[in-house]
Amino acid sequence: MSKGDGARQPATANRSSARDEGRRKPPDTEFVQLLTPDGSRVEHPDYDVDFTDDELRGLYRDLVIVRKLDAEATALQRQGELGIWASLLGQEAAQVGSGRALRKQDMAFPTYREHGVLYCRGIDPIMPLGLFRGVDQGGWDPNQHKFNMYTIVIGAQTLHATGYAMGIAMDGKVGSDDGEAVIAYFGDGATSQGDVNEAFVWASVFNSPVVFFCQNNQYAISEPLERQTRVPLYQRAAGFGFPGVRVDGNDVLACYAVTRKALDDARHGQGPTLIEAYTYRMGAHTTSDDPTRYRIASEVEAWQAKDPIKRLRSYLERTHAADDTFFGALEDEAAREAGALRERVLSMPNPDPLEMFDHVYPTGSPEIDEQRETFARYLETFAGGH
Amino acid sequence: MSRVKEFPLPDLGEGLTEGEILKWLVAEGDMITLNQPIVEVETAKAAVEIPAKWAGRVAKIFHGEGETVEVGTPIIAIDTDPSAGALPPDDLADRDLPAPSAASLAAVEVAPAEGAIEPGMIGGPAPGGRTAILVGYGPKTTTATRRPRRQGPTGQDLRQVPDVGAQPATADDDVAEVMTILAGVGAAGPVLAKPPVRKLARDLGVDLSGLAGTGPAGSITRDDVQAAATEGAPAAVPAFATAPSTAPAFGPDREQRIAIKGVRKLTAENMVASAFTAPHVTEFLTVDVTRAVRALERLREVPEWRGVRISPLLLVAKAVLLAVRRHPMVNSAWSGQTGEIVVKEYVNLGIAAATPRGLVVPNIKDAGRLSMRELAEAMTALVTTAKDGRTTPADMSGGTLTITNVGVFGVDTGTPILPPGEAAILAFGAVREMPWVHKGRVRPRQVTTLGLSFDHRIIDGELGSKFLRDVGVFLSDPEAALLAWT
Structure with a gap:
């Protein structure tokens, strides 16, 4: 609107009505859901899954183990064995659903909270604990597992993912049934980052094979969603020119179905999709955070009723796909895995300070060699070694 | 190895130095399982529950509720093998004190030149006699753990280690250089001050080159300029009413709002x-x-x-x-x-x-x-x-x-x-x-x-x-x- 065109009054009125519109909280039903919180299977016109009982039990196993390992890591931090830990509690379905929807050739770009996706990629769950214990930089091979290193910088990985997706498109790896696709994970807070918006623009105009998977867990540390957006996040995609869809992030079946569809679109050359997995972070942002300072108990309780694991268990019990023997054995297995994880963390050797020079260049460099020598001499000046 | 293990208060949140015991969830003599919540501790960042690191029987609780405990101080001793009978008296516990391991991320190990103070370290003095702190924390003096320096055969420290090549600066030279910058020793060097501070100095007629900065890396802050502008008035802080006697920066409403934090x-x-x-x-x-x-x-x-x-x-x-x-x-x-x-x-x-x-x-x-x-x-x-x-x-x-x-x-x-x-x-x-x-x-x-x-x-x-x-x-x-x- 140009200045002083006499339309100031109506424009103001319009603005305020648009604001009221945005302020209305979108109802939770506005998403793709295949399994309700009480464990009932519901139909959706566009999305469906067809899992065998065995596969359903497999998904349930993933959810339980991922949660148990996460709880163990949180305990280890509280016991002084990890510097910090970002718990995924409450977001297991979003991570396992999308993680299991990935094909072997698909590449994932995580934040620092994607322990569930990492597990689904077949990476040893000990890996991120080395990072958070401060003894290594993560340790897995991103190429081998098609899972990039954890990215701490908020939203930066969406640019990496988009660049990677542009690359595989140029390499001609897109456009067939066995084409490749890329998935970028981020949170609701990251949607306010310039990086994420730039990634959207590039992915859109290059029609890149990337799925933007936003786990909207309602809080950017302490900032609630209404301080992040006035429209449902998935609707932002329309402005960039690609489809956006919101899925019940606590419904592992719906997360799987929606992600698989988006990935398949991408691998067939249909361009990017934004998925907003509507979920809730049940724990703290990280172990350094106290969520009771910024959210109320009744909200947490309301989300407890939508727990992703409880609803799948109800469904498995209702359909007799699993019995108490299965659940009991799984509980034991999860406890064993957690115990093994604990032991391995406690026995992690402290790294030799000189190791930090080892992986700077694949083939070494004279300058690094010299720095290493100087640093070695410096370390020798300490009594009792370093 | 003793069967009784002492659990030291860990750094619960990236660079914390202490925590307050809010509530013990177990008592001496209680049997506990691994990861059972044993105590609530409040730090500057959060109130958190600590799960038990070992299963066993609570042998001793060292600090009561309401006590503030430094990170690294044992708070509880756990008998990890209670079925083995009564504890021998004076069974000295294995202190599970964190060796300077990489896990104790808070213990930033900086080894300064011999005899030098450690400017810029958390809890260490910053230039201008202030205490360097983490963002968001009040200043808190704390002793930094420093590893003992080994004396060379001739009592030299690294400073005297002959250079291999005449070439680039050794790590120690770098350290020394950084320290020099931090300590603001390079008095002849350029004056460090942000543009708004420079403007303030111009407005108040303060010559920046004559000031010792108390900001990061010895830079001059608004407070420094204001203090210099009001020189003549006692610069020291009275022991009774300890409001800093710097010139207040009044806003348009002629009121100044000072956040209540830190030592205040x-x-x-x-x-x-x-x-x-x-x-x-x-x-x-x-x-x-x-x-x-x-x-x-x-x-x-x-x-x-x-x-x-x-x-x-x-x-x-x-x-x-x-x-x-x-x-x-x-x-x-x-x-x-x-x-x-x-x-x-x-x-x-x-x-x-x-x-x-x-x-x-x-x-x-x-x-x-x-x-x-x-x-x-x-x-x-x-x-x-x-x-x-x-x-x-x-x-x-x-x-x-x-x-x-x-x-x-x-x-x-x-x-x-x-x-x-x-x-x-x-x-x-x-x-x-x-x-x-x-x-x-x-x-x-x-x-x-x-x-x-x-x-x-x-x-x-x-x-x-x-x-x-x-x-x-x-x-x-x-x-x-x-x-x-x-």
Whole structure:
């Protein structure tokens, strides 16, 4: 609107009505859901899954183990064995659903909270604990597992993912049934980052094979969603020119179905999709955070009723796909895995300070060699070694 | 390896130094399982539950609820094999103290050049005598763990290690260079200040090149400029009302809003806690200290005392220490928790000091055992350390009796508030030449006023009065008092 065109009054009125519109909280039903919180299977016109009982039990196993390992890591931090830990509690379905929807050739770009996706990629769950214990930089091979290193910088990985997706498109790896696709994970807070918006623009105009998977867990540390957006996040995609869809992030079946569809679109050359997995972070942002300072108990309780694991268990019990023997054995297995994880963390050797020079260049460099020598001499000046 | 393991309080949130025990969820003798919540701890960041690191029986709880515990201090001992029968007495626990492992991310290991202070470290002094802190935390002095440096065969440190090539700077040179920058030693170098600060300096007519910056890397801050602009007014912070006397930066509403945090917040909490728990009584005594001042002048001429800093405060400290010996109840603390009055034989003599970061009250440990000369040196060291901002928590904890020297600000006396956990505090006012009746005639004499606040739960008017009187007796004639009392 140009200045002083006499339309100031109506424009103001319009603005305020648009604001009221945005302020209305979108109802939770506005998403793709295949399994309700009480464990009932519901139909959706566009999305469906067809899992065998065995596969359903497999998904349930993933959810339980991922949660148990996460709880163990949180305990280890509280016991002084990890510097910090970002718990995924409450977001297991979003991570396992999308993680299991990935094909072997698909590449994932995580934040620092994607322990569930990492597990689904077949990476040893000990890996991120080395990072958070401060003894290594993560340790897995991103190429081998098609899972990039954890990215701490908020939203930066969406640019990496988009660049990677542009690359595989140029390499001609897109456009067939066995084409490749890329998935970028981020949170609701990251949607306010310039990086994420730039990634959207590039992915859109290059029609890149990337799925933007936003786990909207309602809080950017302490900032609630209404301080992040006035429209449902998935609707932002329309402005960039690609489809956006919101899925019940606590419904592992719906997360799987929606992600698989988006990935398949991408691998067939249909361009990017934004998925907003509507979920809730049940724990703290990280172990350094106290969520009771910024959210109320009744909200947490309301989300407890939508727990992703409880609803799948109800469904498995209702359909007799699993019995108490299965659940009991799984509980034991999860406890064993957690115990093994604990032991391995406690026995992690402290790294030799000189190791930090080892992986700077694949083939070494004279300058690094010299720095290493100087640093070695410096370390020798300490009594009792370093 | 002992079967009893002690669990030290970990750094629960990236760079924290302490936590407060909110609530024990287990008791001594309880059987516990791995990861069972045992205690709630509140840190500067969050209140969190700590899960048990080992299964077994709780052998010992070291710190009660409400206690603030430094990171690394054992809080609980767990008998990891309770089925093996009773514990042998004095079974010394395996302290699960974190070795300087990579996991203890807080223990940033910086090894500075020998003898150098460690500027910029968390808890270490920053340029300008301030304490470097994590963003979002109040300044908190803390001792940084430093690894001992190995002495080379010739007692050299790395600084003397010959360069391999004449080529690039060694790591140590870099360290030294950074330190030089941090310490703001490069006085001839460029003036570091942000543009708005430069503008402020221009507006107020302050020459930046003449200022020592207290900001990061020695940069000059708004406060520095404002302090320089109001120079002439006392720059030091009074021990009573400790509002910084910098020129307020008033907004358009002619009000300035200063966030309550750091030392200010801590001081406020302590003052409120003390003022509203201990019923305070304050008594005053005006004393002719002419003889004491003369005694100090004579002391300065004693060859052994050459170079030792001597001030009237030294005599006041001596007076307090001697008076405590005659009235031990004054050196005590009220312990409501245990229902006891704790009388202390040792005197940890606190000296309230105004420092660039506010009021700190370091104390001289066991001051009653020091000779006069040792006391003088301890006081000088304590004040210098405080002004440099290098006072450690250990220096500040455990005080039993405090002197606040309000006289340096030119005032006569005040009604000091007790430091928490102490039963008495003495305000020492300015020494002035005043008309005084001396030997039946009005004479100009050196006169000062003492103000003693005491905890009326412990100290009755009689005891408080006698104590204050004895301090006055010493100050009016120290030699006679020494002969009479010691």
